[in-house]
Amino acid sequence: MTQASASDVAIAWWPARSNALRMSTSAGSLLGCKCTLCRERTAAGKVPACVEICPVETLFYGKRSDLLAYAHELICRHPERYVDHVYGEHEVGGTSWLYLSDRPFTELGLPTLPMGSPAVRSETIQHGIFKGFAAPLLLCGMLAALNKVTQRSQPSP
Numbered sequence: 042m043t044q045a046s047a048s049d050v051a052i053a054w055w056p057a058r059s060n061a062l063r064m065s066t067s068a069g070s071l072l073g074c075k076c077t078l079c080r081e082r083t084a085a086g087k088v089p090a091c092v093e094i095c096p097v098e099t100l101f102y103g104k105r106s107d108l109l110a111y112a113h114e115l116i117c118r119h120p121e122r123y124v125d126h127v128y129g130e131h132e133v134g135g136t137s138w139l140y141l142s143d144r145p146f147t148e149l150g151l152p153t154l155p156m157g158s159p160a161v162r163s164e165t166i167q168h169g170i171f172k173g174f175a176a177p178l179l180l181c182g183m184l185a186a187l188n189k190v191t192q193r194s195q196p197s198p
């Protein structure tokens with residue numbers, strides 16, 4: 042991890058997987074493209090290209106836990122410089138990019154996101170529905186009962 046400079050306002054984190062979307066412009070229109078975490082570079086032991094070329098060293102690459110610890114340390118040391126929130130720490134269960142800011146993140150155009158992971162929520166719902174195969178068994182029972190009722194109501198030949 043690179044040393045912080047006085048003007049640091051952002052921390053970035055690239056783990057093995059990333060859902061981070063980066064924006065770039067092409068022929069005047071805004072494009073969203075998926076960050077690949079510079080897989081080839083990091084596999085070769087290099088830091089991601091954007092971290093390497095950042096002229097003011099506001100981007101950092103490393104283990105998420107290290108970067109979070111560092112982010113919270115910066116907030117504690119400089120409460121006048123940063124809002125007390127690491128964007129991406131809990132948003133949608135934790136994102137691949139982490140941000141520090143001197144102003145509310147909404148002012149930077151970052152959306153207000155739910156704090157839990159949607160994947161965990163849907164998994165919990167599915168496990169609740171299919172717990173002990175109760176729902177599929179109930180459905181089978183209802184279909185069998187419906188079948189019996191409809192067979193009984195048909196006139197015999």
Ligand code: SF4
Nearest residue numbers: 076077078079089091
């Ligand atoms: S330079 Fe690499 S790590 Fe940085 S945003 Fe682009 S793909 Fe992601």
